[in-house]
Amino acid sequence: MILLAVELTHVGRFRETIRLGPFERGITVLAAPNESGKSTVMRAVARALFDKHTTRGDEIKSLQPAGTDLAPRIAVEFATQAGRFRIEKTFLQSPRSLLRQEIAGSWQTVAEGDGADLRLQELLQSTLPGRGATRPEHWGFFGFLWARQGEPTAWPALDEEGIGQRIRSQLARVEIDPVIEALRQQLSRDADTILTSTGQPKAGGALRVAEDDLAAIEQELASLRRLQSELEASQRTYQNALQQVALLEKEHEDKKRIANETQALAQKAEGVKHELETRQVEFTTAREKLSAIVHDYDLLQQRAKDCEGLQSKQASGQAAIGAAEHRVSACRTQREQAQSARPHLENKVQSLRQALQRVQSLLKYRSLLSQHRVLLRQTEQASETVTRIQNLRAELSRLPNITPAKLRSWEELADRSRSLRAQLDVAGLEVILTPDQDSAIQVAEALKIREEILSAGKSVTLRSPQSIDLLLPGWGRVVIHSGAVETKTLSKDLTAAESRLQEELKSEGLASVPLAREAVARSQELSSLVRSLETALKQQLESQPSLDLLKDSAARLLSRADALEASLALTPAEREISQTELESEDARLAQACPAAEAELAALDQKLARLHTEEREAGSELQRVTQAHHTLSLTLQTVQSQMEALKARYLDGLDAARSRAQVHFAEAEARWKALQAQLPPDFEKLPERNRRATSVLQQVANELQQRRAERDQAQGALESLGGQGLYSRETDLEEKRVEATLRRNAARLRGTSARMGQLLIDFRKEAATRSVLQPLEDRLTSTFAEMSGVQHRKVFLDDSLRIVGIGPSRDSTHRFEDLSQGAKEQLLLCLRIAVAQELATKEPQTLILDDSLVNTDPARQIRIGEGLASLAKNLQVIVLTCHSDRYRDFQQISLSP
């Protein structure tokens, strides 16, 4: 709907009829000062469009001019998809309502009174309250698109039923199909009768009742099952006891038989055992007697045999004694022979050793003398070299101490002087003298006066750098000066160079540079010579660090030679003998001496061996002599024993043995015959008998216990078996099936209904979410355009409420926390977005009644400009007291 025109009579401060309009699409500014009735106009329009003409209430009465009872009369012309209409309503006194439609250029009545109100309600899709005047939520889209004065930051709830849902559905393009909504509600109701919102069975619902019934049945069944378990346990106990009783009865019989048999056997064995003991004594006596006789017999036989052996050994022992004595004698003879040869050999070795020692001392003496001579020669050479070195160093020390660098410096200075002088010569004075006669003149130059001899008629040229001082004989002194600056400079430099050179040479005691050069060359030559002599001296000293030590060494050698000579007391022959002969003698003695020593050692070894052999032969003789004596004693003892044994048996040993054997065999036969009558383990019979009796008693006890258990289990089984457990279980099972069916059916109904409801809710929300993003984008760009602030995104929730603004959904400034200005700007944007969406189906009016009171003037102007571009498809009516901020838009006044 869009407004076309408004006429007010008796409304607020408009006592006379006032007509506003025509309103066009786009922006229309209703500018007037505060309290001039702008908002009253819009309130009156809303009352005319949405309230029944018969409504009486404060909201209607507030339209009356202050202090009057005049009936407010309002006419509103508007357009919808259905056409152009005009509603005229008079409230309070003589209320009336007339709806007309423009048809073919003229207004034609459509309905009057309540019919007009109802028809209007249909056209505008508005609703009525139960009683009283309407509120914005009853005004359809108009209520949402009117930003009312004083409520610029209030936003209607879009999640309410009715118009809120319609707006929401259109914005979100979600089909809120009334059939689907009814289906959702029906499913929700069905689910709620069975389940709670959290999926629990609802108290009193079919599912809870069935579950309670089932629980009770299950409890009874569990009790029954326990009885059945007891029955089964008793059955198992009974079966086990039955089997065990059968086994134990059989075992008892077996054990009883065994115990009886064991007892009889034990008694019989006891009698046999007593008789056996008597027989065993007889048998033992006969066996011992026979054993003694056999022992004596065997002993006699053995002694006779021993006697023969001893006699044989006695003869052999005698022969061994003779052989041992012979061997002792032979060993002694050999040892004495060897012993006699030893002193001669020992003397020989001694004399050879002494001769060898003397010869070696002589050789040492001569060697010392020889070494002494060599050292003397080295000492002389070294002394001469040392003297030469000292001389050279003395000469070297007398030479000026000029380094090659210093010499090079002087040479460079001399070269520079020469060069300067040559330059002066070229640039300096030149005096040509040609005397008429021979004469001598004096030329003063450089503080010296030289005489120059001149020949008559012959020209002599004198040159000087700057001046020439001549003493001409007969004429006087002639000084010629040059005025040239260059020669002055050259002359000055030359003087400086020469002065410096002379001073430096003088400081070293030298007259000229060539002399310096010679001194340097000599110094280098002497140094080289000293170094070569020092090398030679080192070789002459060999290992000695100095000449004095070399001399000490030679003196010590001589001293040692003298001492050796004194100790040797040399004979004249020894002094005369040559070195070669002496060395030959030394070699001969060196061989002869070890040979004699070896011969002596071999003789000593032989002597030791002969000693050993002699001792061994003595020992052997002693051993065989002792053995022979022992044998003789043993033989005597054996012969005595044999005689004693024979004396025991008067009728002979063989006869006695035969009698004893017969007695033994008879006693043994009687004993064995009786032993065979005993059981094999007759010793264990008493123990076996006791054990068998004990086992029998144990089995009897066990049998009695098992029989008691069996009887007890049998009693329990008969008692439980007769209770008809199965029949009771049947009854409960049948009830359980029925309750289970009820429960399953209820659960299925409830779950299905809940799932259906949840799926519808989910899809509705999903559809909303799917359009949220583009709507947010549109809002964001609109807000940026109006506020001039970029890079802030606007976020909405599922109910299309503004959540806040910020860079991301997780970090927004909440709408509640924004400034009033930002809030009203955001809501303006949202209203524009909503209006644009709604306008795609039907023209819409957006009313902004002082909706930017918190926004600064500059921004209001920009918003106004932005509105112009955004509201092309809308009708925007701006109520403001600042007409200057909207001067580019159509403005209407409130003048009658």
Added chain:
Amino acid sequence: MLRFLHTADWQLGARFSQFGSQGTPLRAARLTTLQRALDYAQTHALDAFLIAGDLFEDNHVDDSLVVSVVDLFANFSRVPIFILPGNHDPFTGPDCVWQRKSWRKIAPHVRVFTEPGTHPLSADAFLVASPLRQKRSMVDPSLALVALAAALPASAIKIGLTHGALAIEGKHQPNDFPISLQAASRAGLDYLGVGHWHNWLVDTDGGRIIMPGTPEPDRFGHDQAGMGALVEIAQPGQKPHVTAIPFATLSWQTLTFDLQNEAAARAALDSFLAAYRSHPDKAVLRITLTGSSSAQHLATLQEELSTRLAPFLVGQLVDDTRLELSPVELEALHQRHPLLSQIFADIDQLERFATGQNAGSVSIARPTDSALSLAEAQALLGSSRIELAQLTRADFVFLRQTLLRQLQEVSA
């Protein structure tokens, strides 16, 4: 001529959980049937009434039932009755049904075989029986008959009696007392009466091994139950002549009511109910609703059918209907309610998550770009404590049906 009635698997005291608390009359009917069979035997002066195991459903049935049975047997004193404990009521010991005090005063014409034994049926006929003493065993109980039969005169007619599963390949469990298919021949029996399975089974071992099934059906679909075997043997070695004698008290019948063709279904229903109208207390009926219908119509129909089934002993109504939309209707649904279309896709996705399988033919969803993720599904259902992993295919079928039916209702 030896003539006797061979029965088995009376299962007195049986449980009928599928009917909830309606089991009592069904149990009572089995006792009525036993009385009828005994009466037949006495009336026809048969030589014996054999019960080849499972007279009782369980060893722990009520004493009152045991007393009733003992009293019933006492009323038919002219018929020798031979009872064999089966796997449901094995002779296990003091707690078993055969040790109840009631049996101590049993009449002499009744014998319970608590262990393998022989009993003369006539001058030249003997009964050899091998009872069960445990609930499960891998031993063929007919083996005990071999020695017993061998001890009988060669000229005698030898009747065997035992209980277990015939060892038919693929049809028995190894621990279910497997009985050789040549058990009668092996023991030299003229006839071997066996009990265990509840349907009539003959023609084993040359017609000498017979399993008569239960004389009173206990479930729908047992078409070969409700009979006893009348056996006539002229002389030893001759093939027995066996006649099935119907004894069943109750008739177990089912009908499918297809809503796709309701008129035809109604006609069939009328005919079906008419057949049992004369003896409603003997009818155990089940009507299964199939096809598609509006919820309101379905509720109305269910109410009507419940009323019509009420006079019968047991009337069970099973709802297997499915609200199925035609392709045109389905297309319209997707066009009109795109959000619901998305939700059907979500349900398919949930089913995939929960069962690991695609919805397949039950799916009514369209391909969508916005598939539900597993995290979303878990979060969605988790808010109401619905465990995705606990949901089954049936839950999703029901959910689709719920949505479609509720949609029908709110659309109306």
